[in-house]
Amino acid sequence: DVVLTQSPLSLPVTLGQPASISCRSSQSLIYTDGNTHLHWFQQRPGQSPRRLIYKVSNRDSGVPDRFSGSGSGTDFTLKISRVEAEDVGVYYCTQGTQWPYTFGQGTKLEI
Amino acid sequence: EVQLVESGGGLIKPGGSLRLSCAASGFTFSKAWMSWVRQAPGKGLEWVAIIRHDGGETKYVDSVKGRFTVSRDNAKNSLYLQISSLRAEDTAVYYCGRDAGWGAIDIWGLGTTVTVSS
Numbered sequence: 448d449v450v451l452t453q454s455p456l457s458l459p460v461t462l463g464q465p466a467s468i469s470c471r472s473s474q475s476l477i478y479t480d481g482n483t484h485l486h487w488f489q490q491r492p493g494q495s496p497r498r499l500i501y502k503v504s505n506r507d508s509g510v511p512d513r514f515s516g517s518g519s520g521t522d523f524t525l526k527i528s529r530v531e532a533e534d535v536g537v538y539y540c541t542q543g544t545q546w547p548y549t550f551g552q553g554t555k556l557e558i
Numbered sequence: 559e560v561q562l563v564e565s566g567g568g569l570i571k572p573g574g575s576l577r578l579s580c581a582a583s584g585f586t587f588s589k590a591w592m593s594w595v596r597q598a599p600g601k602g603l604e605w606v607a608i609i610r611h612d613g614g615e616t617k618y619v620d621s622v623k624g625r626f627t628v629s630r631d632n633a634k635n636s637l638y639l640q641i642s643s644l645r646a647e648d649t650a651v652y653y654c655g656r657d658a659g660w661g662a663i664d665i666w667g668l669g670t671t672v673t674v675s676s
Contacts, residue, residue: 550602
């Protein structure tokens, strides 16, 4: 199975400051169609997950532009340019290149 | 309104069975791949199963193969997960989700809780 390793697992941040989460894959996530099926989800306390970014860098509708995704191959990053209070929660990367799809362990962002 | 609503969870003894349901609305269910993802208490997310839009293809994570069965009824806009031979480690919130392609779940339900305990 593809193993996704996130770091850090805990991310204390100051309001208004940037934050960055790394997601490293045990193997390349480039699919045979040329796409890279690496996505990011946010799970606020007590809520269901919510997709933020799909296929590495495509931001979902309604997601603030302070969120951005980047990376290629096996190394990926989610960045928040200026953290706001509503960003508190756990962030997960996931890969859909190979079944079983897998999630990273999650990164808990706290203020 | 686009939504998914799970039901069917509960407290069940080890070795028991349950059928989880997920009612879809607000989108063309019959064209959507659907997934089940679970989250054990205080833990991360784990993919459980996925089913093609027509039900003709299903996949499972190894830990549930032979015990869980995913199915759907497109006429009823409903997704199901039959879970059997339950173990304590199956205790989790079970979410259904619309998979927009290769794991990119864009619609999540609120989840239904399964607790396996004697």
